Amino acid sequence: MTVDTSSSSDSKHKPTASALVIGGGVAGMQAALDIAAQGYKVYLVEKTSSIGGRMAAIDKTFPTLDCSACILTPKLSEVSRHPNIEILTYSEVKGVTGKTGDFKVKVYRKARYVHEDRCSGCGDCAAECPVEVPNYFDEYIGFRKAIYMPFPQATPAVYTIDMETCIECKRCAKVCERDAIDYEMQDSEVELNVGAIVVATGYKLFDVSEYPRLGYTKYDNVINAMEYERLINAAGPTHGHLIRLSDGKMPKNIGFVQCVGARDVNKGVPYCSRVCCMYGIKNAVMAKEHDPDIDVSIYYADIRAFGKGFEEFYNMAKTRFEVNFVRGRVAEVVEDPKTRDLIVRVEDTETGEFKEVRHDLLILSPGIQPPEGMSEMAENIGIDVNEDGYISVEHALTAPVDTKIPGIYVCGCADGPKDIPDSVAAGSAAAMRATIVLSKEGKE
C-alpha cells in the first residue's frame, strides 16, 4: 500500500465526492446511510454474500428484548434501495493508494455464479439443488443448499453458488426462468476512486474450544452463545425450539458460563468484551420466556451492566425471572454418559463453597476478537492495528473514530468490542468525519 498521509485540505487537491465503507454490519450500514443521506455516493464492500453482520443472526436484543431482525430488516432495505449506495458483496479490498480526498481502491469480487441483476431471489434454484451442507449463518446447526441465500432477508436478495460444495449437476440453471445462473462467471477486480474510507469490519467470536476443560466440541450439550441465538430464533434451524443437540429434548436446567475468552491474559484477550454480561443475561431471560419452569443459572466473574437500562435489566433477570446468579469461575465440566447431562464444578466465590451442579444444557458466552484477516486488511489500507489486533485510533478520548490517515475512519467493533447502540453511534460519527473530507470538494 502506498497511501500519502498528507491531508488534501493543506494541498490544492480537490476531494472525490464518494466514500468507501468496508464491512456491511450494523455499524457500516449506519455509516453508509449517513454519508449517502448527505448526497454522496457510497460503495459498501462486504466480504460475505449479504450485508447485515452479526445483528442479522441475533434473536432478541438487550436490554429491551426487541426482535433484532425487526429492527435490522428496514435498515437492510433502506441501504439496498438508497440511490446513493452501491453494495458490493462477496468482495474484499485488496489495496489502497493515493491520498486523503483521492484514494484509489482495488476491490476483489468473488464470482457468485449468479447474475445479481437477473436473480429475483425466488428460490426455485435452491429447491432443485440436491446438495445440503451445514449453514454457516446458523452456526452450522442448520443446513443450506449449495446454491443459497444465507437468511431470508439477505441483502441483496440474490442467490450464490458455493462452488466448493456444488456438484455441477446444473439443475439450478435448468429451472432458473431468468437465466441468472452462470457457471462460467470469473472472479474480477474493480478500481474505485473515493475521497474517504470507513472501516467497519466487526469482530469474530473467541473459539471456546481453547478451554478443553469446559467441554465444547467434546460434549454435544455444551454450545456457544451464538449457537444458542440461532436455536432460540424462530427463523433459525429449529424454528425457535430450544433443544439439546444430543437428543432433541427440551432442556430443563440450563447453565450459562460467562467470560469465556475475555479478561484472560493467557489466551491473549486481556480486555473485557463489553457485551457478554448483557447478552448472557438476555439469553437467560429468553430461556425463562420460552419456559418459565426452566431453572437457569449464570456463572460469572463480575456483572458489567454499564449501559442505559442495563442495571434495571439485570435486576429484572434476578427478581422477575428468578435467574440464579453464581459468582465463580467454572473449573471443569464433565458429562454424565448415561443422560448426557453436564456436571459443572465451580467454586462459589461469595460463599467459598465448592459445588457440583447438574445442567442438561450449558452455554458458553465467548468473548470477542478482531475478525480473520484484520491485520492484512489494515496493511492493505495502510492503517495500524493495536496490540489486541483491532484498528488503532488516533486518540481514544478526542479522536475515537480517526485512524492515523486523515480521511480513513473506523467504527463499530472494528476498533474494539461494542454493543449495537454504540456501534451505530460510532457509524454515524465516522460518517460525519468522512463527509467533512468529502464536503471540501470545490470549496478550496
Ligand SMILES: Cc1cc2nc3c(=O)[nH]c(=O)nc-3n(C[C@H](O)[C@H](O)[C@H](O)COP(=O)(O)OP(=O)(O)OC[C@H]3O[C@@H](n4cnc5c(N)ncnc54)[C@H](O)[C@@H]3O)c2cc1C
Ligand atoms: C452472542 C452475541 C449476542 C449479542 N447480542 C447483542 C444484543 O442483544 N444487543 C446488542 O446491543 N449487542 C449484542 N451483541 C453485539 C453485536 O453483535 C455487535 O454490537 C454488532 O454486531 C457490531 O456491529 P459491527 O457492524 O461493528 O460488526 P459485525 O456485526 O461483526 O459486522 C461486520 C461486517 O463486516 C464484514 N467484514 C469483516 N471483515 C471484512 C473485510 N475484510 N472486508 C469486507 N467485509 C468484512 C463481516 O462479514 C460483517 O458483515 C451480541 C454479540 C454476541 C456475540
